[in-house]
Amino acid sequence: MTSVIEVRNLTKQYKHTTALEDINLSIEKDSIYGLLGRNGAGKTTLMSILTAQGFATSGEVEVFGEHPYENARVLNRMCFVRESQKYPEDATAKHAIATARLFFPRWDQSFAEELVDDFRLPMKTAIKKLSRGQQSAVGVIIGLASRAEITFFDEPYLGFDAVARQMFYDHLIADYAQCPRTIVLSSHLIDEVANLLENVIVIDRGRIIMDESTEEARTRAVNIVGDADSVQRLVAGREVIHREALGRVSSVTILGQLSDVDREFIADANLDLTPVSLQQLIVRTTQAGADPSQDGTSTDTDVRSLQS
Numbered sequence: 599m600t601s602v603i604e605v606r607n608l609t610k611q612y613k614h615t616t617a618l619e620d621i622n623l624s625i626e627k628d629s630i631y632g633l634l635g636r637n638g639a640g641k642t643t644l645m646s647i648l649t650a651q652g653f654a655t656s657g658e659v660e661v662f663g664e665h666p667y668e669n670a671r672v673l674n675r676m677c678f679v680r681e682s683q684k685y686p687e688d689a690t691a692k693h694a695i696a697t698a699r700l701f702f703p704r705w706d707q708s709f710a711e712e713l714v715d716d717f718r719l720p721m722k723t724a725i726k727k728l729s730r731g732q733q734s735a736v737g738v739i740i741g742l743a744s745r746a747e748i749t750f751f752d753e754p755y756l757g758f759d760a761v762a763r764q765m766f767y768d769h770l771i772a773d774y775a776q777c778p779r780t781i782v783l784s785s786h787l788i789d790e791v792a793n794l795l796e797n798v799i800v801i802d803r804g805r806i807i808m809d810e811s812t813e814e815a816r817t818r819a820v821n822i823v824g825d826a827d828s829v830q831r832l833v834a835g836r837e838v839i840h841r842e843a844l845g846r847v848s849s850v851t852i853l854g855q856l857s858d859v860d861r862e863f864i865a866d867a868n869l870d871l872t873p874v875s876l877q878q879l880i881v882r883t884t885q886a887g888a889d890p891s892q893d894g895t896s897t898d899t900d901v902r903s904l905q906s
Contacts, residue, residue: 600626600627601624601625601626601627602625602626602627602661602662602747602748602780603623603624603625603648603659603660603661603748603780604623604624604658604659604660605621605622605623605624605648605657605658605659605660606622606657606658607620607621607622607656607657607658608620608621608622608623608644608647608654608656608657608658608659609621609654609655609656609657610640610643610647610652610653610654610655610804611655616804617640617643617804618640618643618644618647618654618801618804619804619805620657620805621644621657621804621805621806622806623799623806623809625748625780625782626780626797627780628778628779628780629780629781629796629797630774630780630781630783630794630795630796630797631780631781631782631783631795631796631797631798631799632783632784632785632788632791632792632794632795632797632798632799632812633645633782633783633784633799633801634784634785634788634798634799634800634801634880635800635801635802635880635884636802636884637786639801639802639803639804639884640801640803640804641752641784641801642680642681642752642784644801645678645750645752645782645784646678647659648661648666648750649666649673649676649678649750650666650667650668650669650672650673651678653667661676661748662675662747674701674702674703675703675746675747675748676746676747676748676749676750677702677740677741677744677746677748677749677750678749678750678752679737679738679740679741679749679750679751679752679754680737680752681752681753681754681756683733683736683737685725685726687724687726688724689724689725690721690722690723690724690725691714691719691720691721691722691723691725691728691732691735691736691739692721692722694725694736694740695710695714695721695736695739695740695743698740698743698744701744702744702745702746704744704745704746704747704777705743705744705745706743706745706777707743709742709743709745709773710739710740710743713735713738713739713742713743713769714739716765716769717732717735717738717739717762717765719732719735719736719739720732729757730756730757731755731756731757731758731759731762732757733757734754734755734756734757734758735758735762737751737754738751738754738755738766741754742769742770742773745773745777745779746779747779747780748779748780748781748782749779749780749781749782750782750784751781751782751783751784751785752784753784753785753786754766754783763787763790767790767791767794770783770794771794783795788875788876788877788880789875789876789877792812792875792876792877795812795876796811796812797809797810797811797812798810798811798812798815798876798880800880800883800884802883802884807883807884808880808883812876815876815879816874816876816879817855818853818854818874818879819839819851819852819853819854819874819878819879819882819883820851820852820856820871820872820873820874821840821849821850821851821871821872821873821874821878822849822850822851822852822864822869822870822871822872823847823848823849823850823869823870823872824847824848824867824868824869824870825846825847825848825867825868825869826843826846826847826848828863828867828868828869829848829849829850829869830848831863831867832860832863832864832867832869833850833852836852836853836854837852837853837854838850838851838852839851839852839853839882839883839885840882840885851874851878851882853883856871
């Protein structure tokens with residue numbers, strides 16, 4: 599595939615804080631990425647730098663093979679829908695959408711009008727007087743109707759109810775199928791967006807800790823439940839990212855693949871394997887990264903060595 603964004607050794611430092619540290623990243627053409635992580639992890643900072651709305655302390659960024667800063671050839675091919683977009687004091691949704699139509703060369707006006715109707719967006723009310731969900735709808739409509747070659751959505755649905763969020767997801771995936779482009783979606787509602795994502799990038803404390811396809815991410819971890827002694831024998835020497843216990847029953851989430859011997863041991867010991875959702879994986883991984891008491895080491899040990 600062809601990459602549209604290349605990031606090399608990117609670092610962003612403030613006075614007493616390192617927001618991003620040594621980020622290396624390649625984002626491919628015509629794919630949907632989830633940019634995931636906890637609050638303050640560095641997601642918005644990264645998107646701001648990629649869209650030339652912020653500056654890196656060091657490192658290199660190329661978009662469409664060029665430096666994006668003050669580069670109209672690059673900037674009019676990207677759209678960044680921010681969590682709290684600022685508009686002029688008296689701007690209405692009608693003004694915002696009309697302005698966006700002039701800026702984005704691939705703008706689809708009929709699609710914009712369809713979205714306005716679906717989200718029931720008041721067009722003549724000042725944006726500052728709209729509800730939080732209606733303000734989010736302005737950004738979502740611009741992001742979708744722009745059909746920009748790269749579109750960043752930074753928590754785009756704040757204030758949306760469940761119906762409006764589903765409407766956004768449905769429009770996003772349907773229009774992506776009709777008009778493929780690169781979409782980077784930052785979200786805290788990981789389970790809701792998981793089925794939309796083709797690739798997952800997870801940032802934790804300014805560093806990328808996961809960058810792979812969603813399919814690969816889903817196979818990263820497994821949860822094992824059963825007799826505490828048997829579970830401990832199975833997971834000894836593996837990277838444990840979560841552990842719970844209730845009496846003699848233990849539930850442990852580990853990273854890494856299970857071998858055929860592992861699965862035979864699980865069956866003989868009457869242990870249960872339960873799936874780990876993408877949200878659980880990311881929550882457990884970032885928790886483990888922040889907790890030095892987690893006891894994981896190598897992922898290579900299997901039960902053959904435990905049984906000998």
